[in-house]
Amino acid sequence: MKIAICPGSFDPITLGHLDIIERAADIFDEVIVVVASNSTKKTLFSDDERVRLIRRCVKAANVTVDTHDGLLVDYAKEKGAAAIVKGLRAMSDFEYEFQQALTNQSLYPEAETVFLCARGKNMFLSSSMVKEVCKLGGDISSFVPPEIAQDIYKRCKGDS
Numbered sequence: 001m002k003i004a005i006c007p008g009s010f011d012p013i014t015l016g017h018l019d020i021i022e023r024a025a026d027i028f029d030e031v032i033v034v035v036a037s038n039s040t041k042k043t044l045f046s047d048d049e050r051v052r053l054i055r056r057c058v059k060a061a062n063v064t065v066d067t068h069d070g071l072l073v074d075y076a077k078e079k080g081a082a083a084i085v086k087g088l089r090a091m092s093d094f095e096y097e098f099q100q101a102l103t104n105q106s107l108y109p110e111a112e113t114v115f116l117c118a119r120g121k122n123m124f125l126s127s128s129m130v131k132e133v134c135k136l137g138g139d140i141s142s143f144v145p146p147e148i149a150q151d152i153y154k155r156c157k158g159d160s
Helices: 015-027 047-057 072-079 091-107 127-135 149-156
Strands: 003-008 030-036 063-068 083-088 112-117
Touching (some): 003 015, 003 072, 015 030, 015 112, 030 047, 091 112, 127 149
Parallel strands (some): 003 030, 030 063, 083 112
């Protein structure tokens, strides 16, 4: 069984993230979406909230959602992952992700990093952009899964 890890902050999950996850689910036997903690980022949602939001959006039976706050390769080793799946939007993404892939490869050579290119309609999407548009009162309905749009609007307004 080929297991893939699909890591990210997912704060919040966007349609671009969801597309990468669904495409990975078509390629691998099992996909584990890992909400990675990043102490340098101020998040809109807690790790547990992001897990719940992602679970509401993902429909593929072979996708599970988990959290991890250490080295991704340690998690990948623990799960026996054969791949780490990352989405790419632009060359600027590639430079950073390529460096991460080489680091992960040196720490855990058993897992390949697989890059999936964003579809054209999602090339500009990022969680940061979604949060900014939402906080300024803009319409994010075409950027995020409909199952969670109201949760994001509420949080951006300061409601819990």
